[in-house]
Each structure stands twice: as structure tokens, then as C-alpha cells.
Amino acid sequence: DTGVSQNPRHKITKRGQNVTFRCDPISEHNRLYWYRQTLGQGPEFLTYFQNEAQLEKSRLLSDRFSAERPKGSFSTLEIQRTEQGDSAMYLCASSVPLAGGPYEQYFGPGTRLTVT
């Protein structure tokens, strides 16, 4: 396994269009996370899944955003009616929670979204 992969790596879209990103986690990892990173900032948590269940969503995740992990493996993040403020790097991470930690999260290379 080569790690967490994300597709596409870059996406340019016009305002108002819908976009979908995909994340493939490390195969034995049952937790999957989505983060958003804007220029000059650290990543901000959006949501996470344990297997196929979405267990937590940040207040940053507006109703235009939806994430799924239908079979507990890969995940998709969809943004509807994109706005220029959605322009950011969208990062996916995965982990396998061991009792007591250290709860290491392994990140993919990210999908850079530009909304024009």
C-alpha cells in the first residue's frame, strides 16, 4: 500500500458548479478524515468517518458540502454550488485508532480546488 491517495490533484471550476473529490485511505485504516487548508493556514477539520458511519461534522461543513463513505473504504466529498470562498486545498487523512493512542493520522497529497 502506497498511502492515502486523492483524486483529482487539481480542480478548476466555475462558481456555481458542483465538484466531487475522492479519497482512498490506507487499506486497513477504518477512520477517514476530511480537512480544508487555505493559504497560510493549517488544516481545519471538516468531518470524519469510522467505517461507513459519519460520526462528526464541523460547523465549517455547510449544507452545500456532503461526504460519503458508502462501503467503508473510499470516500467522496461533494461541494454543490461552489463559491469562490471554497477555493482551498482539501486534504484527506486516515488512521486506525489504537486504544490509548497515539492516533496517528496519515494524510494524502490533497486536492487543490480553484473556483473562478
Next chain:
Amino acid sequence: GEDVEQSLFLSVREGDSSVINCTYTDSSSTYLYWYKQEPGAGLQLLTYIFSNMDMKQDQRLTVLLNKKDKHLSLRIADTQTGDSAIYFCAWLYNNNDMRFGAGTRLTVKP
């Protein structure tokens, strides 16, 4: 990043030591982490420290934790040009989502 504060820039010469500092507000996390991000790449976990420890050494990396002052630092010995990157300190909120500082951009001059 309001839960974690980091200085934004650090410049050192090749071969010198680099010290990157981080101040955090929430001390509930069992572990504190350091991540490295190179241009165009995702975040790479460098090291972590258990909150009950004061220090952890891992090859060229030394992590110091002062729980009283809520201060975390990362020392890189013999800094190389390949160490040029953005370094993020992070802590885990509710054992789920990782909270990150804004990152320190380290520039290593030859």
C-alpha cells in the same frame, strides 16, 4: 488555528539547529504532534509526544513539552536544505479531529 499559535517564519543556515515553537491553549490532548508539509504535498507526521513526557528524541529531532506553560517545541539538529518546509504543531481534539497551528515556514540557506 486560534487554539494553537506558532511563529510564521524561521530562517537558518545549513548545519545550524532550528527551533520551532508552538503555544497551545487546550491541554486535554493525550498526544501532541509535529507535521511537515513540503510544497505541493500533503502533511507528513514527523513525531509526536505523549502529554506526560517532557522530552522525546528521534534522530535529529528533539521535542520538548512544557505542560505548565503549554509550550511545545521542535528542535532539528544539523538542519539540511531538505528540511525546508512548513512545520505544523497539532493536537487531537476529542480523540478525533486534529487541530493545527498556522505553521512555521522554515527556510534553510546553504
